[in-house]
Amino acid sequence: MPAMEVRLDERTLPEGGFVDLPTLRAVRLPRERSELVIGEGGAPLGGGTWLFSEPQDHLTEFVDLTALGWEPWAEEPDGSLTVAATCTLAQLLRIPARPEWPALSLFPRCADSLVASFKVWNTATIGGNIALALPAGGLTSLATALDAEALLWTADGERRMAVADLVLGVRRTALEPGEVIRSITFPAAALAARIAFRRIALSPQGRAGTVVIGRRDGNGAVTIGITGGTERPEILRFPAPPSTADVATAIDGIGTWYDDPHGAPDWREAMTRRFAEEIREELR
Ligand SMILES: Cc1cc2nc3c(=O)[nH]c(=O)nc-3n(C[C@H](O)[C@H](O)[C@H](O)COP(=O)(O)OP(=O)(O)OC[C@H]3O[C@@H](n4cnc5c(N)ncnc54)[C@H](O)[C@@H]3O)c2cc1C
Numbered sequence: 001m002p003a004m005e006v007r008l009d010e011r012t013l014p015e016g017g018f019v020d021l022p023t024l025r026a027v028r029l030p031r032e033r034s035e036l037v038i039g040e041g042g043a044p045l046g047g048g049t050w051l052f053s054e055p056q057d058h059l060t061e062f063v064d065l066t067a068l069g070w071e072p073w074a075e076e077p078d079g080s081l082t083v084a085a086t087c088t089l090a091q092l093l094r095i096p097a098r099p100e101w102p103a104l105s106l107f108p109r110c111a112d113s114l115v116a117s118f119k120v121w122n123t124a125t126i127g128g129n130i131a132l133a134l135p136a137g138g139l140t141s142l143a144t145a146l147d148a149e150a151l152l153w154t155a156d157g158e159r160r161m162a163v164a165d166l167v168l169g170v171r172r173t174a175l176e177p178g179e180v181i182r183s184i185t186f187p188a189a190a191l192a193a194r195i196a197f198r199r200i201a202l203s204p205q206g207r208a209g210t211v212v213i214g215r216r217d218g219n220g221a222v223t224i225g226i227t228g229g230t231e232r233p234e235i236l237r238f239p240a241p242p243s244t245a246d247v248a249t250a251i252d253g254i255g256t257w258y259d260d261p262h263g264a265p266d267w268r269e270a271m272t273r274r275f276a277e278e279i280r281e282e283l284r
Contacts, residue, residue: 003028003029003030003031003035004028004029004031004067005026005027005028005029006026006027006028006029020052020055021052021055021056021059022057023056023057023058023059023060024056024059024060024061024062025060025061026060026061026062027045027061027062027063027064028042028061028062028063028064029064029067030063030064030065030067030068031067031068032068033068033153033155034155034156035155036063036065036068036153036154036155036180037063037155037178038063038177038178038180039061039178041058041059041060041061042059042060042061042062042063043056043059043061043062043063044062044063044065044127044131044180045062045063045064045065045066046065046066046085046086046124046125046127046128046131047066047088047120047123047124047125047128048062048123048128049116049119049120049123049124049128050124050128050132065085065086065125065127065180066086066125068086070084070085070086070087070182070183071084072084072086072087072088072091072092073087073091073092073095076185078188079100079188079191080185080186080187080188080191081095081101081185081186081188081191082183082184082185082186083126083183083184083185083186084126084127084182084183085125085126085127085128085130085180085181085182085183085184086125086127087125087126087127088121088122088123088124088125088126089111089114089116089120089121089122089124089125089126089139090121090122092107092111092126092139093107093108093111095107100188100191100192101191101192102191102192102193102194102195103146103190103191103192103193103194103195103215104191105195106142106145106146106195106197106213107142109197109199110138110139110141110142110145110197110211110213111138111139111142112138113136113138113141113199113208113211113228114129114136114137114138114139115136115205115206115207115208126139126143126184127180127181127182127184130143130150130163130166130167130173130181130184131173131175131180131181132171133167133168133169133170133171133172133173133232134170134171135170135208135227135228135229135230135231135232135258135260136207136208136211136227136228136262137167137227138208138211140163140167140227140233141208141211141213141225141227141228141233142213143163143184143186144162144163144164144167144225144227144233144235145195145213145215145223145225145227145235146186146187146190146191146193146215147162147164147187147190147223148162148163148184148185148186148187148190149161149162149163149184149185149187150162150163150166150181150182150183150184151181151182151183151184151185152166152175152179152180152181152182153179153180153181153182154176154178154179154180155178158182161174163184163233164225164233164235166181167232167233168232169231169232169256170231170232170258172232189217189218190215190217192217192218193215193216193217193218194215194216194283195213195214195215196213196214196215196278196279196282196283197211197212197213197214198210198211198212198213198275198278198279199211199212199228200271200275201262201263202262202263206262207262208227208228208229208262209228209229209262209263209267209268209271210226210227210228210229210230210263210268210271210272210275211226211227211228211229212224212225212226212229212272212275212276212279213225213227213279214276214279214280214282214283215283216241216283220239220240220241221237221238221239221240222237222238222240222241222242222280222283223235223236223237223238224236224238224247224250224276224279224280226254226272226276228258228268229257229258229263229268229269229271229272230254230256230257230258230268230272231256231257231258232256234254234256236250236251236276238250241280241283241284242280244277244280247276247277247280248273248277251269251272251273251276254269254272257269
């Protein structure tokens with residue numbers, strides 16, 4: 001079936017115009033990969049919870065990725081877990097627990113760390129959250145702490161990249177024009193790891209000030225992922241359980257403490273240091 005285009009013309013526009021997105025002329029529904037062409041003025045549409053929440057005056061067309069009907073998630077033969085970019089937060093949390101994936105317990109904690117209503121919960125996608133590249137992106141926290149890899153697609157090409165390298169800064173990613181996130185793969189070894197999680201916000205329902213996630217792999221290696229408190233994911237790696245000084249020195253090297261109304265950089269750094277030390281102790 002060819003791609004369907006929903007044109008927002010005089011007949012489909014609500015009376016008085018399409019108030020929130022006045023420049024939008026069409027929403028295209030691709031049926032297969034070859035139709036995944038995103039031209040000038042176009043943007044991939046995931047759940048739309050952000051795209052429909054702000055002015056998008058530079059955009060004229062949305063390409064609705066949900067029309068491609070990707071399976072939300074699948075276990076791979078090597079025991080890793082692939083989650084489609086269009087998997088919603090709600091679908092992500094329905095992945096059944098299993099003994100060989102103890103780190104699955106991190107999924108609800110990261111999803112919970114988004115400040116989201118039930119409407120966002122049921123609609124927002126993992127791909128949209130990562131592509132949006134907000135420091136408080138809870139799915140970015142999840143994917144980077146577990147060394148997940150993104151599969152990036154164009155209509156006729158693909159490449160893979162660690163999610164930690166994909167998110168470059170506040171609202172900045174390494175996605176090339178026309179490229180979309182197809183899926184995220186969580187490696188079996190990371191899913192089998194021991195996990196420790198800390199998050200803080202300035203108010204009980206507030207946006208994350210910092211999110212610190214520790215992971216101890218079967219071979220003793222420890223990884224500490226920092227998001228929310230920094231402009232981009234910061235991943236600290238230790239081949240063996242680190243000492244207090246090892247962790248402190250690694251944090252000294254971070255120069256991307258984030259500053260916005262949800263927290264001052266020095267507070268974010270202080271909280272991160274405290275949580276990283278707690279996590280170090282917990283995973284010892
Ligand atoms: C009340 C409320 C609270 C929120 N709280 C948070 C929060 O705490 N933390 C946070 O990070 N965000 C938050 N958001 C913003 C947003 O809702 C989430 O980031 C959400 O996960 C975005 O997912 P989506 O599928 O709705 O993305 P969309 O709105 O569809 O798209 C977001 C961006 O990603 C692009 N995009 C979407 N899918 C892909 C893809 N597969 N490949 C490439 N690009 C893609 C779009 O073109 C767009 O630029 C909040 C929004 C609301 C309304």
